[in-house]
Amino acid sequence: MLFDLDLIKKVYSELPTKVATARNMLGRPMTMSEKILYSHTFLPSKKPFGRGKDYVDFAPDRVAMQDATAQMALLQFDTCGRDKVAVPSTVHCDHLIQAKLGAKEDLSTAIDTNKEVYDFLSSISDKYGIGFWKPGAGIIHQVVLENYAFPGGMMIGTDSHTPNAGGLGMIAIGVGGADAVDVMAGLPWELKMPKLIGVKLTGKMSGWTAAKDVILKVAGILTVKGGTGAVVEYFGDGADSMSATGKATICNMGAEIGATCSLFTYDDKMAAYLKATGREEVAALANNVRDHLRPDKEVYTNPEKYFDQLIEINLSELEPHVNGPFTPDLATPISKMAEAVAANGWPDEIEVALIGSCTNSSYEDISRSASIAGQAKKKGLKTRSEFTVTPGSELVRFTIERDGYLGTFDEIGGVILANACGPCIGQWARHIDDPTRKNTIVTSFNRNFAKRNDGLASTHAFVASPEIVTAYAIAGRLSFNPLKDKLKNEKGEDVMLDEPKGYELPPSGFKVEDPGYQAPSASGKVEVIVKPDSQRLQLLAPFPAWEGTDLTGLRLLIKVKGKCTTDHISMAGPWLKYRGHLDNISNNMLIGAVNFFNNQTDSVKNQLTGEYGPVPATQRNYKSAGVGSVVVGDENYGEGSSREHAAIGATPFRSACHRCKELCTYP
Numbered sequence: 001m002l003f004d005l006d007l008i009k010k011v012y013s014e015l016p017t018k019v020a021t022a023r024n025m026l027g028r029p030m031t032m033s034e035k036i037l038y039s040h041t042f043l044p045s046k047k048p049f050g051r052g053k054d055y056v057d058f059a060p061d062r063v064a065m066q067d068a069t070a071q072m073a074l075l076q077f078d079t080c081g082r083d084k085v086a087v088p089s090t091v092h093c094d095h096l097i098q099a100k101l102g103a104k105e106d107l108s109t110a111i112d113t114n115k116e117v118y119d120f121l122s123s124i125s126d127k128y129g130i131g132f133w134k135p136g137a138g139i140i141h142q143v144v145l146e147n148y149a150f151p152g153g154m155m156i157g158t159d160s161h162t163p164n165a166g167g168l169g170m171i172a173i174g175v176g177g178a179d180a181v182d183v184m185a186g187l188p189w190e191l192k193m194p195k196l197i198g199v200k201l202t203g204k205m206s207g208w209t210a211a212k213d214v215i216l217k218v219a220g221i222l223t224v225k226g227g228t229g230a231v232v233e234y235f236g237d238g239a240d241s242m243s244a245t246g247k248a249t250i251c252n253m254g255a256e257i258g259a260t261c262s263l264f265t266y267d268d269k270m271a272a273y274l275k276a277t278g279r280e281e282v283a284a285l286a287n288n289v290r291d292h293l294r295p296d297k298e299v300y301t302n303p304e305k306y307f308d309q310l311i312e313i314n315l316s317e318l319e320p321h322v323n324g325p326f327t328p329d330l331a332t333p334i335s336k337m338a339e340a341v342a343a344n345g346w347p348d349e350i351e352v353a354l355i356g357s358c359t360n361s362s363y364e365d366i367s368r369s370a371s372i373a374g375q376a377k378k379k380g381l382k383t384r385s386e387f388t389v390t391p392g393s394e395l396v397r398f399t400i401e402r403d404g405y406l407g408t409f410d411e412i413g414g415v416i417l418a419n420a421c422g423p424c425i426g427q428w429a430r431h432i433d434d435p436t437r438k439n440t441i442v443t444s445f446n447r448n449f450a451k452r453n454d455g456l457a458s459t460h461a462f463v464a465s466p467e468i469v470t471a472y473a474i475a476g477r478l479s480f481n482p483l484k485d486k487l488k489n490e491k492g493e494d495v496m497l498d499e500p501k502g503y504e505l506p507p508s509g510f511k512v513e514d515p516g517y518q519a520p521s522a523s524g525k526v527e528v529i530v531k532p533d534s535q536r537l538q539l540l541a542p543f544p545a546w547e548g549t550d551l552t553g554l555r556l557l558i559k560v561k562g563k564c565t566t567d568h569i570s571m572a573g574p575w576l577k578y579r580g581h582l583d584n585i586s587n588n589m590l591i592g593a594v595n596f597f598n599n600q601t602d603s604v605k606n607q608l609t610g611e612y613g614p615v616p617a618t619q620r621n622y623k624s625a626g627v628g629s630v631v632v633g634d635e636n637y638g639e640g641s642s643r644e645h646a647a648i649g650a651t652p653f654r655s656a657c658h659r660c661k662e663l664c665t666y667p
């Protein structure tokens, strides 16, 4: 589908002048990231911005929200008095679908369980001119890549893996819901001017190596903090030889190194993907301004002069990697995996292998993985692990079903899950006999922190490319190296898996019958549906303005000891369902934080009664007595995702955060 053509035309018509003005002001050649950033300032910039120093007001072109975070964002937007959103925006129903039995059954259960949330999101989207992607339509980042991302654009999204759109040359940044509200309300959006990390890719991938291995390697080099406050720009001949969806995989997982976002420079592969997804006109427009969608020539010649840090990777020499467990930056080349498994005592048996998600469910990923799965039957092999496939969108799912790939996975016992996040975000009713048993799973997802996929601290989750994960499903062992190891087939013969083969784009084109899109009502005369007695949704009233006086007479609610990230402040898990109900979700406020005075969680002294009790109950007691309170933070206060809930969760209590060693500011 073709959306936002007028917006894209406007961006491209202004781009040459804006880039030339910025280049004159800087007095030097520019990287692609700088071209996009300087052409998206809220007001024309009058001076160069200090990278990593100056805060800048930007004007993103669009906003995307997933269903878990969209609820609070849109409840806030509902209070701001606008008739329509100021920039094109979309909502995607992907996070609330639990994987249990398979696509059809799970989707139907989710539609039932989350009906009131979906009705609310659908009606409020309708009212304010927001595109609504129904449950089953696909995962936010895959749908954005297929329909909205365009080279040289800038977007924000209420999800950490929004940078996926960098695969089509877009600056795309994950933010909290309140940031989205600012942009949808037409206000400037503030960001510290990012530093720039350049990754020069040379050579060409072949055999078992996939785009995923680039980011697994980069994560190993930069670690989970190495990209903090920086845009990672990939360029070079190696970059130009990689499919747009492969590029998107790399940008998606840039979130795992803490990067503000990642992006590739515009090339023929992006143009081919735009054409294949019905956006030939966008490709033609981008080709007209091609020089402005790539770094200036001098940047290629002397990249070290223009980036704060430079990394070079030769794709011809890059080995497949397996990262984990428990952290995405523990990178092990596949040739060293058997050694690492033995040395670390990681469980060798793979219990579940999972491919797909927004990170790795492109046609290329699926066709290459299916080429491995297809060999199992031909060579007399069976899968030894449970095996699941999560398509990223209905467009991909319909096309890979038409082309027979879903059938291939089915033949080896693969379970096709709904086009949704499912196990990637812990929405997975995993069947396991003993949840305390140390066990191994491998996924082609992006995050592998403890408990991320199945809520079990005992699970060792490893991340690899979908083709390696498929080979693992067949071998059932983490120490297996498909590049050199043989497997025993049903006849007792030793056989090897051949290298994966696939297509970057479907030879017969993409096809879909119902993509799952609902356009907003033209009139906007829509009633927003929220039941007065709802336990999951609560309309917001505008917060009272500060009366202009100092806060006095406050009682200490909690003095936190050690880390106090968003997970300590506003836990996820069972609380996810209250994301649209401020009063209910406030009952998780600070229950994970350690009290400095007794080293316990969720046990604080009530200054009015002298008794110890849970943090939320104590605070509600203060509130009913008309007494305000204060929280004293410690380290990493407010760091993490879902900061908005961590920030506003205290509002029903009227608590103020006072002093922290490291306050993660929430704009």
Ligand code: SF4
Pocket: 094, 139, 140, 141, 159, 161, 357, 358, 359, 420, 421, 424, 425, 445, 446
């Ligand atoms: S599939 Fe995973 S990474 Fe992608 S949006 Fe969903 S939860 Fe996030």
